[in-house]
Amino acid sequence: MNDGNDTFIKQTTYPTDATPRSVRVENINGDDELDIVVANTESNNVGIFLNKGDGNFTDQRTYSTNSNPFSIIITDVNDNNKLDIIMAHRNSVGILYIDFI
Numbered sequence: 001m002n003d004g005n006d007t008f009i010k011q012t013t014y015p016t017d018a019t020p021r022s023v024r025v026e027n028i029n030g031d032d033e034l035d036i037v038v039a040n041t042e043s044n045n046v047g048i049f050l051n052k053g054d055g056n057f058t059d060q061r062t063y064s065t066n067s068n069p070f071s072i073i074i075t076d077v078n079d080n081n082k083l084d085i086i087m088a089h090r091n092s093v094g095i096l097y098i099d100f101i
């Protein structure tokens with residue numbers, strides 16, 4: 001966390017599932033607070049940490065994916081004003097439509 005003087009103070013960590021290889025920060029539930037989305041490659045899921053509004057995050061909620069999500073981007077691919085998660089897997093591309101938060 002940046003303390004405003006361009007120096008970083010203590011790290012806070014949140015446990016993920018196995019081998020998180022890609023992380024993105026977006027406001028995925030529309031509450032004006034940035035959330036964390038992580039691709040847990042070896043666990044075959046995506047983890048979401050919702051921002052509590054005070055700089056802290058909820059425990060990870062996981063959503064199953066195809067095998068080995070390596071990389072993720074977040075955008076609204078179906079134009080319903082809800083962001084979606086697009087993942088590059090070993091041999092495929094997958095989309096998680098965020099209707100579940």
Ligand SMILES: [Ca+2]
Nearest residue numbers: 027028029033
């Ligand atoms: Ca949010």
Ligand SMILES: [Ca+2]
Nearest residue numbers: 076078080082
């Ligand atoms: Ca969408």
